[in-house]
Amino acid sequence: MGNNWEEIAKKIIAKETKVVERNRGKIPYTAKDHVFDDWSDREGICWWTNGFYGGTMWQLYNATKNDLFKECAEELENKLDAVLMDYDGMDHDSGFRWLPTAVANYRLFKGKESKNRALLAATNMAGRFNINGNFIRAWNDWGDGRDTKGWAIIDCMMNLPLLYWASEELGDPRFKAIATAHADTAIKSFVREDGSVCHIVGFDPTSGERLRDYGGQGYGDGSSWTRGQSWALYGFILSYMHTGEKKYLETALKVADRFIERIPESGLIPVDFDQPAEPAYIDSTAAAIASSGLITLYNIICDEQHSDEYSKYFASAEKMLSALDELDCDYDPEHDEMLTRCTAAYHDKEHEFPIIYGDYYYIEAIWKLTGRELFIW
Numbered sequence: 373m374g375n376n377w378e379e380i381a382k383k384i385i386a387k388e389t390k391v392v393e394r395n396r397g398k399i400p401y402t403a404k405d406h407v408f409d410d411w412s413d414r415e416g417i418c419w420w421t422n423g424f425y426g427g428t429m430w431q432l433y434n435a436t437k438n439d440l441f442k443e444c445a446e447e448l449e450n451k452l453d454a455v456l457m458d459y460d461g462m463d464h465d466s467g468f469r470w471l472p473t474a475v476a477n478y479r480l481f482k483g484k485e486s487k488n489r490a491l492l493a494a495t496n497m498a499g500r501f502n503i504n505g506n507f508i509r510a511w512n513d514w515g516d517g518r519d520t521k522g523w524a525i526i527d528c529m530m531n532l533p534l535l536y537w538a539s540e541e542l543g544d545p546r547f548k549a550i551a552t553a554h555a556d557t558a559i560k561s562f563v564r565e566d567g568s569v570c571h572i573v574g575f576d577p578t579s580g581e582r583l584r585d586y587g588g589q590g591y592g593d594g595s596s597w598t599r600g601q602s603w604a605l606y607g608f609i610l611s612y613m614h615t616g617e618k619k620y621l622e623t624a625l626k627v628a629d630r631f632i633e634r635i636p637e638s639g640l641i642p643v644d645f646d647q648p649a650e651p652a653y654i655d656s657t658a659a660a661i662a663s664s665g666l667i668t669l670y671n672i673i674c675d676e677q678h679s680d681e682y683s684k685y686f687a688s689a690e691k692m693l694s695a696l697d698e699l700d701c702d703y704d705p706e707h708d709e710m711l712t713r714c715t716a717a718y719h720d721k722e723h724e725f726p727i728i729y730g731d732y733y734y735i736e737a738i739w740k741l742t743g744r745e746l747f748i749w
């Protein structure tokens with residue numbers, strides 16, 4: 373590989389220092405005309421992505437010790453208190469909101485307020501567990517007629533570490549028991565024979581019976597939405613890291629094997645592995661998340677089993693990151709966004725635009741390659 377990851381890391385730090393200076397107080401989701409938008413207001417504050425800019429700040433603080441990043445991360449964390457005071461705004465994405473913010477802060481500085489926030493969020497998330505079907509309910513009803521009381525989604529695998537953290541912090545197994553019960557359900561009900569995963573599964577919320585799956589944000593029922601594959605890949609690795617249970621590592625490997633055999637020659641990842649050839653929509657968030665997960669997977673199994681056969685996981689991460697670096701990264705310090713071709717959902721009207729969690733996971737992956745990472749999950 374010709375990429376110099378160290379040089380790329382330095383470019384990222386130079387850019388982000390400028391970006392953060394001119395975007396103080398914002399909670400961005402996307403950028404329009406190269407300027408970050410802001411979701412800090414009452415309508416936007418509960419959005420599931422609002423922790424990622426905070427996580428970016430903590431990664432940059434960890435790499436530079438520049439207090440600007442710490443102050444911005446803390447300001448964002450304080451703003452998220454409004455979500456904790458809005459029961460309807462809380463959903464299963466507490467992990468995405470408070471692991472990169474309050475838990476990251478707490479890991480570094482042990483502040484009581486950060487711990488309190490993270491434990492309140494974990495407790496609310498634990499309260500979403502449906503004991504009849506052993507799953508964590510994903511969303512609240514949106515008022516569009518759909519009953520989502522029995523819905524769980526694969527993305528939740530990335531939220532489980534908030535529960536693992538709460539159990540580790542309190543020395544209390546309750547939270548971990550819920551996380552592993554959900555992860556076991558995910559193995560049974562989401563992971564297909566070939567290692568791909570579905571996005572949404574609907575259970576009967578009273579009997580717990582698995583009713584059906586849905587295509588969700590992917591191309592359609594039975595398809596392989598790539599960000600969902602990435603959440604599963606990375607999420608099962610994290611469940612293995614937090615529990616030591618081999619079944620989670622085996623599942624992560626199964627999902628990873630299927631993912632890497634479908635990486636296109638270009639290294640850029642489509643929105644869905646089963647989408648039609650045209651339009652060839654790209655989702656670089658899936659590439660960034662999967663890359664970061666694969667690097668961790670490789671590091672774990674190399675430490676434990678010392679085998680060259682696993683180098684394919686590292687090589688696949690490098691292939692995707694190289695493609696992002698060369699084809700999809702905007703390092704211009706005057707532009708707020710980094711990745712430019714991210715897609716929230718296949719059937720949305722808009723495709724291939726900047727999304728904040730794409731930038732977060734790209735930076736996290738580069739940090740892993742250059743020894744700068746703050747462990748978030």
Ligand code: GLY
Binds near residue numbers: 420527589599
């Ligand atoms: N967790 C929602 C998404 O990945 O779009």
